[in-house]
Amino acid sequence: MKITGYRTLHTVHDWRRPVGDVNGYIASGVTNVPLVILETDEGVEGVGMGSHADLDRLFPALEGQDPRAVSTLYDAMIARVFKSSHGGATFGGVGAFDTALWDLKAKIAGEPLWRLLGAGDRFVPGYASGLDAALTDDQLAELYAAYADRGFTSAKLKGGRNLDADLRRFGIVGDLLSANTAAPALMLDVNESWNLKQAVRYISALEQHIDLTWIEEPLRRWDAVGHARLSAAIRASVATGENLTGLEQFRPLLDAGGADIVQAGAVWGITHFLRVAVTAHGRDLPVSPVGLTANHTVTAAAAAVPNHLSAEVQDFGAPFGLSLDQEFADGGIVLGDRPGAGIEVDEAAIRTACEADDWQQPAGPHVRSPRAGLRLVDNGTWAE
Known part of the structure; x- marks a missing residue:
């Protein structure tokens, strides 16, 4: 079995409540969920959750390889981007491919991943x-x-x-x-x-x-x-x-x-x-x-x-x-x-019906306050 390609899609998670932390919150409670699906020449596919960052740069480390060699392929992805570093957002792409590989490995073995x-x-x-x-x-x-x-x-x-x-x-x-x-x-x-x-x-x-x-x-x-x-x-x-x-x-x-x-x-x-x-x-x-x-x-x-x-x-x-x-x-x-x-994906439903409110919007919790760690008196609000 060999890895032949991948495809991506976005869905959303509706928390049904505002979600956030000290840095900010998303009032709608709707957040973006990137998905990656690894394809093989035998039709078995692996689903990964995580990030779409740098997937095109990482994929050559996987293309044509046996998906069961998960640890080796993980290190190959890290090596693929060693000049610019695998840190930050790129590491999210590594994680998404990695989870798809583990999903594939367990499916090939016919066992639940745990x-x-x-x-x-x-x-x-x-x-x-x-x-x-x-x-x-x-x-x-x-x-x-x-x-x-x-x-x-x-x-x-x-x-x-x-x-x-x-x-x-x-x-x-x-x-x-x-x-x-x-x-x-x-x-x-x-x-x-x-x-x-x-x-x-x-x-x-x-x-x-x-x-x-x-x-x-x-x-x-x-x-x-x-x-x-x-x-x-x-x-x-x-x-x-x-x-x-x-x-x-x-x-x-x-x-x-x-x-x-x-x-x-x-x-x-x-x-x-x-x-x-x-x-x-x-x-x-x-x-x-x-x-x-x-x-x-x-x-x-x-x-x-x-x-x-x-x-x-x-x-x-x-x-x-x-x-x-x-x-x-x-x-x-x-x-x-x-x-x-243990993930099943309804791609048709996602592609036709889902509109994402991105987690990383300007008011969201992934944007650090410019006064974090620099307050003498804290009023307990986000607006500063």
Whole structure:
């Protein structure tokens, strides 16, 4: 079997609520979902989720190759763009092709991907994470009541701009999850919006009122020493790594002791997650994938690694035109038996009926505030 080509398409995910973080939000709740479909000379196709960045430059590393050689092909893609670097957006294209390759490999083997990767259990523990920065208190309660109904015992809120508001919102969510456990795990994600001393002051104040499980992305992703100093100054664990594009970017962070919980962005693909997990495991650190809504296939990899802690569950729905072989129950994700990654695509429906509202619009959460980390007094709003 040989890889002969690929095609792309876009669908959308309708979250049915505003979604965002401290950097901004998308009021419509409709976000763009790029898909990549790898073609072979035997008609078997692999579906990848992630990004369309630099696919044309990466594909020559795959063309004519046996798709089952996933690790070799992953490294070939990295080597293909070594002069300009595989970092940043290009790494998203690598991730999309990589997930399509793993889907192909599992389909050829006639097994669900979680089984092919070596998992013994189809259940993946998860935590609730609604990208909820723009929700009112009533909307927040409605959303996390749905998580509580499905057995979730832990939740991550977006915040970091207003201590009183964060405490109030943690109270709402904690009360809902208390139906399932006496002591819910509560986490805060501030999306790289602080400097070091802001982080120490804010978390120290927060910890006077709640037992915070982890603080996520408190500082800029490359600040290895800052993360280590923060971890030593607070009780909560420091969780970071989702925006690091390549295993080599984790080295200074881990060498400095800057991550207590090692995260990997699901959008960067399965092979990346597996390698990050092994690296973290070698240091006795847990790993957690972030953003499974953007790449469902990494859930199968989470089931297969020995140090998986919990996976981010952002929404119970599926992108338009996709059928995902999974369920949400008992505080996690239950993977199905469909061969491959468990994704079925209705291309005709997507091509004829779907209009995308792009996630990376100017007001969205992927645009960093020019005053992030530079505020003496924070009014807790996006407009600055």
